[in-house]
Every structure is written in structure tokens, then in C-alpha cells.
């Protein structure tokens with residue numbers, strides 16, 4: 440059932456259906472100065488302080504794009520889902536930050552070669568159907584010397600463990616009480632999940648291989664991003680998903 444086209448449509452619908460709930464959850468980052476600073480410090484550590492032209496692929500509600508724009512970068516946020524982009528545009532207006540948003544596919548970017556100083560993405564690579572195709576596209580739109588930044592996690596590792604399941608219940612209760620939103624996360628379709636490359640992958644080791652095979656240099660991995668960027672309450676709500684890592688490299 441899940442050929443490439445069906446997978447893409449499934450992904451688009453999955454995120455579009457979840458767009459409003461995801462927006463409410465993720466805006467907690469914008470509402471906490473500590474969280475904003477933590478993400479901005481992380482990206483500054485990797486990208487430097489010079490003003491850059493940056494593409495945020497799979498921008499969703501646009502939080503990373505907005506944080507980068509607040510640092511003075513010239514940012515374009517791109518997503519496959521119109522519903523996600525609609526929230527992203529509202530968020531940019533609400534925070535008065537100048538980000539341009541475009542609809543498009545991470546594996547077929549609507550941009551010319553060599554346009555950006557950096558291509559960043561958070562929690563996106565795991566869900567694309569062809570990760571190597573996506574990375575080669577991100578590389579194509581980078582200028583020589585430009586940086587790729589992948590932030591992601593092993594979301595479905597240890598899914599059967601008792602600790603993870605108990606924690607997930609606690610998390611749902613906390614989300615209901617503190618965010619007043621429906622804490623249910625729609626499960627991925629079983630057949631889709633079985634075909635998804637990232638579910639059984641050993642990451643970030645595989646990401647390093649992807650970047651090395653594509654010819655990136657200065658490849659670097661940073662771990663423990665969750666503890667660096669989340670308050671204890673956010674950690675209690677989201678930590679059952681496991682740690683977050685960052686992988687970066689430079690286009691030759």
C-alpha cells in the first residue's frame with residue numbers, strides 16, 4: 440500500500456491533522472526565555488554569529504526559523520503541510536519576526552543550487568521517505584562552505600519497555616493538566632512504520648555515514664540536546680521519547 444507517493448500523502452495528512460495541537464505544544468519554547476536562549480545558543484555554537492541566509496526544512500510551526508530570525512539571520516521556513524505553514528505564518532506575525540515561508544518537499548526543494556549558508560532541520564529527517572535523497576537536496580542548495588544541521592532523535596527505540604510506557608502515561612496526564620490540550624499522539628500506521636527507515640536505524644551513527652558519503656567534511660555530533668534545551672517539566676512531558684542529538688557538517 441505504501442509506495443513513495445502514498446507515503447508522502449500519508450506524512451502530509453499525519454502532520455496536517457496534528458498541526459494545531461503540535462503548534463500549541465511547541466510554542467512553549469517561544470514562551471520560555473530560558474528555552475529560547477538555550478536553542479539560540481546551540482545554533483550559534485554550530486553556525487557562528489555572522490548573519491546568514493538559512494533554510495529551515497520541515498519548519499512546522501516555525502519555532503526554529505523564528506529563533507534564528509531573532510538572532511538576525513535571514514530565514515526561509517519550508518514545510519510540506521499547508522496547515523503547519525498557516526500556524527507558522529501566524530506565529531511570525533505574533534512575534535514580529537521576518538521569516539519567509541514556502542510550501543515544498545524536503546526531498547525536492549523548490550530552490551536553486553547554492554542559495555543558502557546553512558540548511559537546518561529539527562525532528563524532520565526521521566520521517567522523510569528517502570533520507571539520502573533529502574540530504575543530497577539540502578547539500579545542493581547549500582553554498583560551498585555552507586553548513587548542514589540535523590537535530591533529531593531515535594523516537595521509536597525501546598517502544599516496548601515498561602519504563603517508557605509508564606512515563607508516557609505520566610506525560611499524557613501532565614500535558615492535560617499543564618497545557619489543557621488533548622495529549623493523544625496519533626500512532627503511526629503500522630505498515631507505514633514498518634517501512635520507515637529510521638525506526639530500526641542506529642542513529643546518529645547512520646546520519647554521520649550519510650553526511651560522509653555525501654562528501655561533507657568537519658562532521659560533528661552533539662548529544663544530550665534534550666537536557667540542554669528543556670526545563671525539568673518539559674523533560675517530564677517529553678523525555679520518554681529519548682534523547683535528542685545534533686549532527687552537522689560542512690559542504691566542500
Ligand SMILES: C[S@@+](CC[C@H](N)C(=O)[O-])C[C@H]1O[C@@H](n2cnc3c(N)ncnc32)[C@H](O)[C@@H]1O
Pocket residue numbers: 450451454455465496497498499500501502503517518519520523543544545546560561562563566567568
Ligand atoms: C515533528 S515536526 C517538526 C517541526 C519543526 N521542525 C519543529 O522542530 O518544531 C515534522 C515536520 O516535518 C514536516 N515534513 C515531513 N516530511 C516532509 C517533507 N518531505 N518535506 C517537507 N516537510 C516535511 C511535517 O509537515 C512537520 O511539520
